[in-house]
Amino acid sequence: MAYQTINPYTNEVVQTYPNASDADLQAALATGDALYHDWRHQDRQQRASQLQAIADLMRQQKTALATTITTEMGKLIGEAEAEVDLCADIAAYYATHAEALLAPTPITTTAGKAYIIRQAVGVLVMVEPWNFPYYQIMRVFAPNFMLGNPMILKHASSTPACAAAFAKVVTESGAPAGSLTNLFLSYDQVNTAIADPRVAGVALTGSERGGAAVAAEAGANLKKSTMELGGNDAFIILDDADWAQVKAQAVQARLFNAGQVCSASKRFVVMADKYDEFVAFMKAEFERVQAGDPMNRATTLAPLSSASAKQKLQKQVAAAIAAGATRVTGATPIDLPGQFFTPTILTDIAKDNPAYNQEMFGPVAAIYRVDSEAAAIALANDSSYGLGSTVFSADPAHADAVAQQIEAGMTTINRPWITAPELPFGGVKNSGYGRELCDLGLNAFSNEHLILNAQA
Numbered sequence: 001m002a003y004q005t006i007n008p009y010t011n012e013v014v015q016t017y018p019n020a021s022d023a024d025l026q027a028a029l030a031t032g033d034a035l036y037h038d039w040r041h042q043d044r045q046q047r048a049s050q051l052q053a054i055a056d057l058m059r060q061q062k063t064a065l066a067t068t069i070t071t072e073m074g075k076l077i078g079e080a081e082a083e084v085d086l087c088a089d090i091a092a093y094y095a096t097h098a099e100a101l102l103a104p105t106p107i108t109t110t111a112g113k114a115y116i117i118r119q120a121v122g123v124l125v126m127v128e129p130w131n132f133p134y135y136q137i138m139r140v141f142a143p144n145f146m147l148g149n150p151m152i153l154k155h156a157s158s159t160p161a162c163a164a165a166f167a168k169v170v171t172e173s174g175a176p177a178g179s180l181t182n183l184f185l186s187y188d189q190v191n192t193a194i195a196d197p198r199v200a201g202v203a204l205t206g207s208e209r210g211g212a213a214v215a216a217e218a219g220a221n222l223k224k225s226t227m228e229l230g231g232n233d234a235f236i237i238l239d240d241a242d243w244a245q246v247k248a249q250a251v252q253a254r255l256f257n258a259g260q261v262c263s264a265s266k267r268f269v270v271m272a273d274k275y276d277e278f279v280a281f282m283k284a285e286f287e288r289v290q291a292g293d294p295m296n297r298a299t300t301l302a303p304l305s306s307a308s309a310k311q312k313l314q315k316q317v318a319a320a321i322a323a324g325a326t327r328v329t330g331a332t333p334i335d336l337p338g339q340f341f342t343p344t345i346l347t348d349i350a351k352d353n354p355a356y357n358q359e360m361f362g363p364v365a366a367i368y369r370v371d372s373e374a375a376a377i378a379l380a381n382d383s384s385y386g387l388g389s390t391v392f393s394a395d396p397a398h399a400d401a402v403a404q405q406i407e408a409g410m411t412t413i414n415r416p417w418i419t420a421p422e423l424p425f426g427g428v429k430n431s432g433y434g435r436e437l438c439d440l441g442l443n444a445f446s447n448e449h450l451i452l453n454a455q456a
Contacts, residue, residue: 003160003184008074008303009294009338017160020183025152025193028181032123032150033198035178039120039148044102047146048095053173055091058084058134065134065165067295072161073130073305074339076294079257086419087138090437093421098146101439104451113456118446120148121224122200125193127154127214129206130305131260131361133162139425140203141170141180143441149200150178152193154185158306190214195221201445204228205262208430226434226444228262228426230359231387233417234380235265237274238373238402241392245414246278251285253390253416255343258302259363260309263388263410263417263425266360268367269376275369279347282365283329286343291334303338304362310339313362320346320355330364357384373402381407387427388417409435 005014039047058065066080075083107114124144128136133155141151155163167182185193194202194217201224204214211229218225235253237246253265270278292299304310317331330344343363349355355366370376380389388410393399396413403411409427412418419425419437426435434444 001157001186003157005072005161006158006306007071008305008307011307011337011339014071015161017164017184020185020189022189022192024183025185025189028152028178028183029123029193029196029198031178032152032181035150035176036120036122036148036198038176039150042148044099044146044148047148047175048098050173050175050179051091051095051142051145054169054175055088055095057169057172058088058091061169062088065169068161068165069133070294072159073133074294074303075257076299076302078297079302083132083135087134090135090138090142090421094142094146098143098442101442102147107450109452112452112454114450114452117449117451118147118442119449120144121445121447122149123198124149124151124445125154125190125199125202126151127190127202127204127206127210128156130156130159130162131257131262133159134166135419136205137163137166137180139436139441142421143437144445145175145179147442147446149445151180152199153180153182154190155182157184160184187213191217194218194223199223201225203434203436203444206230211432224445226426226436227432228387228434228436229430229432230262230361230385231264231427231431232266232357232359232383232385233263233388233390233408234383234406235268235390235416236376236380236392236402236406237268237270237278238376238391238393238398239271239273240394240398242394242414243274246392247281249416250278250282254365255286255289255301255363256416258304258341259343260305260361261417262359262431265390265416266364266366267380267383268365269370269379270367271376272369272371275367279328279345279367282345282367286329286345286363286365289343291336291340301340301343301363303336303340305339307339309361310341313341313360313364316355316358316360317344317346317364320349320353323350323353323355325349325353325355325366328367351382357382359385377402377405381405384430385427386429387431388412390416
């Protein structure tokens with residue numbers, strides 16, 4: 001595959017990067033494996049200092065790092081800066097808290113004195129996407145760096161500059177060679193790495209198709225894996241919702257990052273008596289956004305990440321309309337050279353419409369009318385995905401009761417999706433398995449080692 005930086009606002013090919021050779025991969029595996037064995041005898045505090053240095057460097061270099069994101073995948077510059085800040089927060093969180101989070105866990109047993117320690121398992125392979133090109137890396141990197149698992153990164157072919165920039169920060173922090181090795185690999189080389197006995201596991205964020213292929217390779221080689229594979233999250237507005245809260249947050253719940261967020265709200269589920277009002281509100285707000293240069297802070301709609309992303313979304317929307325969906329607004333050309341997609345609202349999506357159970361990765365909202373709370377919950381759960389969901393209600397107990405009935409890895413109440421170092425991230429069903437961040441992010445690739453002293 002060709003690793004290229006193509007600015008999606010100007011369509012300019014900025015730079016092309018050479019693919020890694022098989023020798024590069026073998027060298028990375030050797031370096032990583034040697035480091036894994038070194039780290040097994042090293043105090044974690046040294047890594048904590050290095051991880052804190054990574055956080056500090058990211059904050060110091062925020063402007064340059066954010067500009068690289070915006071140039072490479074089109075994210076609004078303010079959103080890109082927020083992503084860099086978030087990465088620094090994640091690094092600082094694990095630098096500060098990993099020691100306590102990894103403390104031995106005592107077990108009460110009549111067999112003797114027992115406890116569990118969590119230990120590193122070896123070199124990991126990371127297969128990461130373009131939509132949050134630093135954040136997706138940091139979610140895996142920070143906890144596993146503290147645990148002691150060296151990592152090899154295969155980033156998206158459309159964000160090689162971001163991959164290189166992240167790896168450069170790691171090197172500048174004083175972290176040893178092999179801590180994170182960025183390689184521009186082919187998928188055949190990824191399979192070679194997974195099969196290698198020095199590799200203990202693979203973490204992937206991406207499509208169902210890519211996840212299934214990588215998970216199959218991991219399974220065939222008895223390697224641990226985590227998969228984050230997208231979503232079709234429901235935004236449920238209950239009959240007692242605070243509409244000021246709903247209107248303050250519904251638009252950005254879909255349009256943040258030009259809609260290219262796996263855990264964004266994509267299906268808006270509204271009670272019948274408020275349905276027309278909500279559709280009219282969303283239509284007016286979607287038509288208000290301003291497409292333009294993502295480096296301009298006045299711009300509110302960025303381009304999609306690539307021509308292929310735009311083409312895929314166009315086909316999905318066209319198929320939905322052909323199958324009977326109503327286009328309320330959008331799906332019209334924007335007179336700009338970049339890969340822009342007009343914010344679009346679809347309604348009247350029947351169960352046999354392909355859009356009913358499909359992730360649309362861009363600024364497209366599906367709005368559904370329901371007649372009862374039970375119908376809203378059933379609709380939210382009638383999906384092959386199960387990443388996140390959102391429930392709006394002015395009654396916290398009511399919202400909590402509904403949230404517990406949703407089949408998802410994450411549910412937020414009275415606000416859209418949020419991420420923070422201390423909050424676990426992950427889903428169920430076709431949205432994948434495993435968790436990142438929080439203390440759970442330290443569990444995915446650890447050896448939960450039981451120590452039992454029968455005579456203690």
